[in-house]
Amino acid sequence: MLDITQPPARPLIAASILSADFGAMAEDCRDVLSKGADLLHVDVMDGHFVPNLTMGADMIKGIRRHFSDVFLDVHLMVEKPGDYVESFAEAGANLFAFHVEVCKPMLPDGADAGELIRRIRDAGMSPGMVVNPPTSLAQLEQGIGPHLSDLDLALVMSVNPGRSGQAFIPEVLDKTRWLKERISPGTRIEMDGGLNLQTTPKAVAAGADVIVTASALFGSDDRAAVIKAMKAAGA
Ligand code: DX5
Ligand code: ZN
Numbered sequence: 170m171l172d173i174t175q176p177p178a179r180p181l182i183a184a185s186i187l188s189a190d191f192g193a194m195a196e197d198c199r200d201v202l203s204k205g206a207d208l209l210h211v212d213v214m215d216g217h218f219v220p221n222l223t224m225g226a227d228m229i230k231g232i233r234r235h236f237s238d239v240f241l242d243v244h245l246m247v248e249k250p251g252d253y254v255e256s257f258a259e260a261g262a263n264l265f266a267f268h269v270e271v272c273k274p275m276l277p278d279g280a281d282a283g284e285l286i287r288r289i290r291d292a293g294m295s296p297g298m299v300v301n302p303p304t305s306l307a308q309l310e311q312g313i314g315p316h317l318s319d320l321d322l323a324l325v326m327s328v329n330p331g332r333s334g335q336a337f338i339p340e341v342l343d344k345t346r347w348l349k350e351r352i353s354p355g356t357r358i359e360m361d362g363g364l365n366l367q368t369t370p371k372a373v374a375a376g377a378d379v380i381v382t383a384s385a386l387f388g389s390d391d392r393a394a395v396i397k398a399m400k401a402a403g404a
Contacts, residue, residue, distance in 0.1 A: 171208055171240040173264060173295050173321050174355040179400045180369070181379045183210040183242055183359065186232075187223065188333045188383035194228075195235040201386060205396035208240035210361070210381045211262070212330075215247035218271065219331040226253070226260040233261030242266070242322075242379075244299065244361065246330045251280050251288070258292035265289045266297030266324050266359075269312035270304060282312070286319050295321035297359070302329055302338045309344055320356055322379065323348050327372070328362030333383035337363030342375040349376025366398050373403035 171181070184206040189197040198209060209232065214223040229241060243262040245253065250267035257265055269275060272282040282298065289296040298313045298320055313323060325345050328335040341360075348358050359379035360372040369380055380399055389395045 170238050170263070173240065173242075173357055176354050177207075177378055180373050180377065180402060181207040181357070182386075182396050182399055183208045183361075183379055183381045184386055185210040185212060185333065185361070185381050185383035187212045188387035190387075194232065197387065198232060198236065198239075201392055201396075202236070202239060204393040205400070206386070208242050208379075209236075210383075211241055211243045212383075213243060213245045213247060213253075214331065215249075217248045218268065219246045221331050226256045229257060229260035229262050240264070242297075242359075244297075244324065244381075247271070249280070251285055254285070254288045254292050254294075258289075258294050262294055264295040264297050264322060265292075266299050266322060268299045268301065269309065270301055272312060275304070275308055275312055282316050283319070286316060297322035297324055299324040299326060299361075300344060301326050302341050306344055306347055309347065314351075317348075317352055317356065320352075322357040322359055323352065324359040324361055325377070326362055327360050327364065327368075330362070334388075335363055337365075337368040337371075339368075339371065342371060345372065345375035345377055364399070366395070369399045370402040 184201040216222045286296040360377040361381035365385035
């Protein structure tokens with residue numbers, strides 16, 4: 170099993186199964202893993218935080234049944250992440266990443282991030298926090314800053330969440346650089362959205378070391394070449 174707290178020599182490639190064939194999920198996961206993907210990224214959407222509905226504990230459990238030693242990075246685009254900590258851990262999630270936008274102080278009656286982080290650790294998972302493109306650097310500083318040393322991963326969204334196949338928003342790179350200057354070597358910086366062979370080098374240069382890819386990977390007829398080129402970014 171991948172140790173997410175170890176700084177990787179090359180960016181880790183997280184295959185986002187949102188663009189996999191849902192009717193052949195295990196097969197498609199096996200294919201990208203055999204072609205060099207380091208981990209699987211699972212996008213959970215609740216129809217409230219974002220309009221779309223995707224998958225939950227049963228999908229995590231299903232993937233875990235087929236892949237006992239693959240790291241499962243679960244990205245919760247949901248209003249109430251606290252409702253899912255224990256059930257996702259039981260289903261086999263390794264990392265549980267929740268949005269700063271659903272936590273205090275951005276959402277006054279939202280979750281307490283510190284308490285959520287403790288529950289995620291107690292459940293045996295790595296905690297991650299996520300920031301959306303419209304969320305400012307000041308809001309990031311206030312909402313994630315105090316928890317940086319408790320996180321295994323900070324995720325900078327480079328598209329507005331909700332679906333695959335959107336264009337990369339370069340303005341978010343400021344947040345990636347801000348995080349890079351502050352995080353410890355044991356914390357990864359992940360970027361998610363619109364990453365392809367043109368945009369990945371920019372993400373890596375700004376400090377990202379986990380690259381999420383859905384459409385650029387699953388939509389390619391040479392998936393091995395895509396992974397190889399993404400890993401070479403910044404070399
Ligand atoms: C977007 C999801 C992403 C998405 C990325 O809401 O969080 O993980 O699958 O898709 P691409 O790589 O196609 O932009
Ligand atoms: Zn995602």
